[in-house]
Amino acid sequence: MITEFAALVRVHVLGNWPVAVTVVPLAIAAATYLITSIAYLRATRSTKHGRAPPTVPYWLPVVGSTLEFVVDIEKFIKRVQTKYGDDKPYTVKLLGRTGNFNLIMKPADYSAILRSTKYTSNKLLMAEVMEKVFGTPQYVMPMYRRDVSGISPTPIPGTDIPEHQRIWHNQHASSARYLVGDSLRSLGARYVSSLSEALAVANPNDPVDSGEWVAMADFYPWWRSRVFTAATTAMFGPHLIRLNPTLEADFWAFIDVIPMLGKSYPRWMVPRAYAARDKMIAAVKKWHAFARAHADYRHCGNDAPDWDEYWGSVWLKVRQRWGQDTGIMDDDGLASEDLGLLMAANANAIPMAFWNLIEVCKDRALLARVLAELRSGIVSPPGQSPMTFDLGPILSSPLLQSIYAEVLRMRISLMVTRIPERGVFRHGPWNFEHGAFIALPSGYVGYHEGAWAEHTAGGQRPVSEFWAERFLVPDEDGTAKTKKHKDVKAATEKEKPKKMRFSTDHVEGIWMPYGGGAVMCPGRHLAKQEMMGGVAVFAAYYELEVAEGWVPKMDPFFYGVGAQQPAEPTPVRIRRKIGGWRKP
Numbered sequence: 001m002i003t004e005f006a007a008l009v010r011v012h013v014l015g016n017w018p019v020a021v022t023v024v025p026l027a028i029a030a031a032t033y034l035i036t037s038i039a040y041l042r043a044t045r046s047t048k049h050g051r052a053p054p055t056v057p058y059w060l061p062v063v064g065s066t067l068e069f070v071v072d073i074e075k076f077i078k079r080v081q082t083k084y085g086d087d088k089p090y091t092v093k094l095l096g097r098t099g100n101f102n103l104i105m106k107p108a109d110y111s112a113i114l115r116s117t118k119y120t121s122n123k124l125l126m127a128e129v130m131e132k133v134f135g136t137p138q139y140v141m142p143m144y145r146r147d148v149s150g151i152s153p154t155p156i157p158g159t160d161i162p163e164h165q166r167i168w169h170n171q172h173a174s175s176a177r178y179l180v181g182d183s184l185r186s187l188g189a190r191y192v193s194s195l196s197e198a199l200a201v202a203n204p205n206d207p208v209d210s211g212e213w214v215a216m217a218d219f220y221p222w223w224r225s226r227v228f229t230a231a232t233t234a235m236f237g238p239h240l241i242r243l244n245p246t247l248e249a250d251f252w253a254f255i256d257v258i259p260m261l262g263k264s265y266p267r268w269m270v271p272r273a274y275a276a277r278d279k280m281i282a283a284v285k286k287w288h289a290f291a292r293a294h295a296d297y298r299h300c301g302n303d304a305p306d307w308d309e310y311w312g313s314v315w316l317k318v319r320q321r322w323g324q325d326t327g328i329m330d331d332d333g334l335a336s337e338d339l340g341l342l343m344a345a346n347a348n349a350i351p352m353a354f355w356n357l358i359e360v361c362k363d364r365a366l367l368a369r370v371l372a373e374l375r376s377g378i379v380s381p382p383g384q385s386p387m388t389f390d391l392g393p394i395l396s397s398p399l400l401q402s403i404y405a406e407v408l409r410m411r412i413s414l415m416v417t418r419i420p421e422r423g424v425f426r427h428g429p430w431n432f433e434h435g436a437f438i439a440l441p442s443g444y445v446g447y448h449e450g451a452w453a454e455h456t457a458g459g460q461r462p463v464s465e466f467w468a469e470r471f472l473v474p475d476e477d478g479t480a481k482t483k484k485h486k487d488v489k490a491a492t493e494k495e496k497p498k499k500m501r502f503s504t505d506h507v508e509g510i511w512m513p514y515g516g517g518a519v520m521c522p523g524r525h526l527a528k529q530e531m532m533g534g535v536a537v538f539a540a541y542y543e544l545e546v547a548e549g550w551v552p553k554m555d556p557f558f559y560g561v562g563a564q565q566p567a568e569p570t571p572v573r574i575r576r577k578i579g580g581w582r583k584p
């Protein structure tokens with residue numbers, strides 16, 4: 001029987017090439033799917049402790065789920081959730097990945113994995129990003145990859161990386177030093193004053209500054225260019241932009257191609273992507289050379305000013321000195337490092353400053369409440385220009401903070417990643433092998449209906465919608481600093497309005513725009529100031545009207561790689577409140 005069947009196949013399929021070309025690949029795909037499905041079922045039935053997560057079944061040998069995953073990650077994750085469930089992690093077979101790639105789907109697992117910094121880290125991923133996205137030269141990469149000594153001052157026992165090449169510890173310590181306390185306050189204040197100075201100047205040729213209502217076809221580029229200039233000047237000083245007049249446009253052109261660079265397309269396939277990166281690296285190198293020629297980066301101790309016009313924040317001098325002292329970094333390696341910082345500092349916070357403004361302005365009732373809170377941040381007397389601000393009351397407002405957190409929940413979608421660096425990492429019954437990627441998609445868990453069920457006002461405020469008060473909780477111990485608000489449409493409608501305070505404690509592990517654990521984003525406090533301060537400064541100079549209830553769609557291209565960009569123009573009406581050039 002088998003012999004006869006084989007003969008039939010030989011004659012009618014293999015002997016007939018048009019049929020063979022169609023049937024053989026289909027047969028291979030079907031067989032692969034069958035085998036991987038059986039393996040999946042066996043893995044899910046196992047109760048053994050220390051087992052590997054089941055692999056998502058796939059059709060194509062070698063390629064696995066790569067095409068589906070690369071083309072539309074969000075759709076892939078949704079399909080896995082619907083078809084296989086969100087009660088366990090999965091291994092995803094991806095082409096060209098040496099270690100396993102694992103997807104964490106159970107929201108309850110997120111917090112513990114993020115906190116597992118003793119066993120896992122994000123550093124091998126960071127190294128990969130430096131190489132693929134920021135173009136760190138091949139001869140520098142071994143320094144990033146070799147350093148398994150951890151982020152703490154004391155190296156992990158058994159590691160012998162020379163102190164001056166412990167790149168991860170150095171970066172961790174310096175960002176923890178210069179993105180908090182007085183340095184943070186100084187950076188935040190510089191950003192706000194720089195933005196205020198820019199908005200105070202009315203352009204006599206621009207109808208937007210006339211003082212009358214005008215229509216603007218797309219508000220996003222207008223706003224992000226102003227925030228980019230203020231944020232970049234605050235951190236890097238004015239010369240980076242002055243020496244590279246097209247820096248802002250080049251930066252966004254680079255951001256647009258990051259998904260291509262990150263997905264490892266070769267240079268010949270996406271020359272535009274590599275050209276955009278080359279241009280940014282050249283810009284940073286030009287600025288480094290100028291700054292080195294004019295100011296001594298070694299003068300960066302406690303007696304150094306916290307900012308100078310050449311290097312911007314003293315942190316940039318500290319980074320330059322450290323890089324030079326490694327003995328490995330050269331001009332190219334240093335440029336890739338600071339390109340990485342430029343991107344970390346701007347690529348997420350600036351689009352968020354946009355979404356924050358749009359979400360508020362598209363809801364007239366909310367806008368009125370927000371404007372009332374923002375007024376407390378203006379400290380200059382009426383008529384003074386530029387206006388001056390104190391972000392203190394704004395940053396502690398429960399409502400404004402809740403809006404900020406909700407914007408991040410909805411608009412940040414990152415693959416926060418952990419890699420077991422010292423042997424197998426065990427989580428519950430699951431074993432993740434040494435070197436495997438453990439991916440925690442923030443965009444997935446931030447919209448997970450089950451995980452957020454208790455924070456939807458009894459289902460009235462689903463996670464698919466923006467809800468300004470999602471992060472307000474009753475202020476049982478009276479720590480809220482600002483007045484109570486009267487509009488919490490929770491299940492508690494009939495009760496007396498409660499005093500509310502802002503919190504993200506109760507959503508730890510499911511609200512994770514900044515990652516988590518010891519390597520959580522060190523720039524989060526600055527990002528908060530940029531977002532909330534940006535709204536405050538804008539609202540002091542301009543009024544904005546967006547169609548009631550409308551926000552632009554998000555571009556799916558950016559799912560999983562950070563801040564979501566609007567996929568369509570944002571038409572608005574805008575009016576300068578003060579200093580308009582058209583006199584009545």
Ligand code: HEM
Pocket residue numbers: 122126171172175179341344345346348349352412414416417513514515516517519520521522523524526527
């Ligand atoms: C809304 C804005 C921002 C978002 C959503 C964001 C998100 C993140 C995330 C998810 C990580 C990885 C954390 C992890 O693996 O757990 C990270 C790392 C980092 N971020 Fe941010 N970030 C933002 C703004 C900023 C700003 C303004 C800066 C300022 C310089 C900054 C500097 C950094 C640095 C230096 C790291 C690497 C930290 C390390 O591994 O030691 N970020 N960020």
